[in-house]
Amino acid sequence: MLAVGNTAIDLTPAPVKDFAIRIFGTADKSALLIGMALVIGALAVAGGLLSRRAPWPGVILIGAFGLLGIAAVAVRPDFAPAALLAPLAAPVTGIWAFLTLHRAVSADEAGTRPDRRRFLTTSVSLAASAGVAGAVGAFAGSGTGADESRRLAGARIPPVTPPPPGADFTGSGGVPFLTPNRNFYRIDTALSVPQLRAEDWRLRLHGMVDRELDLGYEDLLRRGLIIRTITLACVSNEVGGDLISTAEFHGVPVRDLLLEAGVRPGAQQLFTTSADGFDTGTPLDVLLEADRDAMLAVGMNGEPLPFEHGFPVRMVVPGLYGYVSATKWLVDAEVTTFDRRHYWEKRGWAKQAPVKTQSRIDRPRPRSSVPAGPVTVAGVAWAQHTGIDRVEVRVDGGPWREAELATDVGRDTWRMWRVTFHLPPGQHVVECRATDRAGRTQTGNRQPVLPDGATGWHSVVFGCAG
Numbered sequence: 437m438l439a440v441g442n443t444a445i446d447l448t449p450a451p452v453k454d455f456a457i458r459i460f461g462t463a464d465k466s467a468l469l470i471g472m473a474l475v476i477g478a479l480a481v482a483g484g485l486l487s488r489r490a491p492w493p494g495v496i497l498i499g500a501f502g503l504l505g506i507a508a509v510a511v512r513p514d515f516a517p518a519a520l521l522a523p524l525a526a527p528v529t530g531i532w533a534f535l536t537l538h539r540a541v542s543a544d545e546a547g548t549r550p551d552r553r554r555f556l557t558t559s560v561s562l563a564a565s566a567g568v569a570g571a572v573g574a575f576a577g578s579g580t581g582a583d584e585s586r587r588l589a590g591a592r593i594p595p596v597t598p599p600p601p602g603a604d605f606t607g608s609g610g611v612p613f614l615t616p617n618r619n620f621y622r623i624d625t626a627l628s629v630p631q632l633r634a635e636d637w638r639l640r641l642h643g644m645v646d647r648e649l650d651l652g653y654e655d656l657l658r659r660g661l662i663i664r665t666i667t668l669a670c671v672s673n674e675v676g677g678d679l680i681s682t683a684e685f686h687g688v689p690v691r692d693l694l695l696e697a698g699v700r701p702g703a704q705q706l707f708t709t710s711a712d713g714f715d716t717g718t719p720l721d722v723l724l725e726a727d728r729d730a731m732l733a734v735g736m737n738g739e740p741l742p743f744e745h746g747f748p749v750r751m752v753v754p755g756l757y758g759y760v761s762a763t764k765w766l767v768d769a770e771v772t773t774f775d776r777r778h779y780w781e782k783r784g785w786a787k788q789a790p791v792k793t794q795s796r797i798d799r800p801r802p803r804s805s806v807p808a809g810p811v812t813v814a815g816v817a818w819a820q821h822t823g824i825d826r827v828e829v830r831v832d833g834g835p836w837r838e839a840e841l842a843t844d845v846g847r848d849t850w851r852m853w854r855v856t857f858h859l860p861p862g863q864h865v866v867e868c869r870a871t872d873r874a875g876r877t878q879t880g881n882r883q884p885v886l887p888d889g890a891t892g893w894h895s896v897v898f899g900c901a902g
């Protein structure tokens with residue numbers, strides 16, 4: 437079912453997909469799965485009605501779905517033979533179950549005495565076998581050794597460094613400075629998370645280079661890891677949205693690998709591809725900057741990358757939105773020209789996309805009620821690869837007031853801020869705007885996320901109770 441969904445995603449026209457993401461946000465995958473369940477349910481009812489005389493329409497329907505499932509799994513770019521077990525097991529048990537039930541029910545309809553006990557035992561054993569088939573399928577999927585591989589990799593990743601004192605204003609009610617891995621936002625087109633083993637992982641760095649590199653997981657670790665705290669942002673993050681998180685990443689500088697391979701003149705982008713078929717292109721001039729610290733990451737907050745975030749290896753590039761830089765489950769890297777168009781570029785998004793300077797209010801919460809008197813407004817701000825110089829806040833359209841900034845951790849991370857106002861009872865609106873270290877103040881012009889990231893000031897309406 438997941439493979440059918442993935443193939444459906446690949447075959448979905450871009451406008452429909454964008455619409456789905458718009459409407460359902462990150463719940464779009466659940467929406468797709470629920471939609472599929474409804475369609476399958478409707479077909480099943482139709483098949484059941486058609487099968488009132490003879491069982492063949494139902495058998496053909498189940499068989500057809502089985503074939504669809506097998507085909508969908510087989511054409512996935514992350515295809516592994518074990519993945520065929522579930523779609524093979526499902527129609528076989530399904531047809532057997534259907535025939536058994538059909539026989540039981542037909543016997544009833546033919547006027548024989550309804551044998552409740554037999555019907556019950558049959559149903560129970562059918563439910564049990566469906567469960568077994570499902571478990572076999574799930575086990576076949578997880579029995580690839582990926583969990584064990586990730587567990588072993590754990591010993592190789594240095595523990596997380598706590599952020600410096602004063603970097604966190606969590607006490608004022610916002611998010612923590614470092615986002616725990618389980619809370620880190622997740623965006624990708626994969627319905628089922630690829631389960632790769634570090635031991636099997638290989639990366640070919642090829643294309644317009646003097647010497648191709650062929651790297652394994654151990655080759656990366658042998659090079660020694662750099663450690664950087666980086667805020668990762670999604671281009672689909674709305675003003676005030678939460679598709680942004682911060683982690684300490686451990687990895688190998690992409691620049692070192694590119695220098696070792698020798699980039700040929702005329703090359704423009706590094707085109708990276710994931711095990712699940714996603715791809716993107718990242719400008720080489722950014723990756724080659726000596727202080728950019730773009731990396732092939734293996735560690736995140738002191739752990740191997742979680743599967744959802746790209747285990748065993750992903751790319752992370754400070755200052756660029758994830759869709760043009762942060763390929764998870766990375767398996768191929770080609771040095772090439774800008775002619776090759778990437779996944780989201782083909783779907784109308786910008787080819788290149790630096791993260792836009794933004795600020796967000798985390799407290800007070802929208803439409804919440806707080807006691808009148810001193811009210812602390814707190815949030816985060818980011819000006820990727822430049823750094824935050826100033827955050828200003830105003831209430832009810834009054835004068836802008838400068839907020840207190842938390843300790844600066846680096847120009848590639850968000851920075852926390854807070855400021856206290858004395859407010860009378862009633863409804864209030866608070867707004868914020870950030871200025872980067874180059875003196876550029878965040879624009880108040882509202883722009884949508886398409887094609888290269890939203891702009892505008894975040895505002896929050898809340899009430900003060902007297």
Ligand SMILES: Nc1nc2c(c(=O)[nH]1)N[C@H]1C(S)=C(S)[C@@H](COP(=O)(O)O)O[C@H]1N2
Pocket residue numbers: 620621622623624625626668669670671710711712714744745746757758759762763764765
């Ligand atoms: N393989 C793969 N990598 C991907 C994507 C994807 O769809 N597939 N999405 C990208 C996008 S749009 C973003 S914003 C980041 C999100 O990374 P995260 O899920 O670890 O937060 O991953 C990027 N890498």
Ligand SMILES: [Mo]
Pocket residue numbers: 623669670671672757758759
């Ligand atoms: Mo994204």
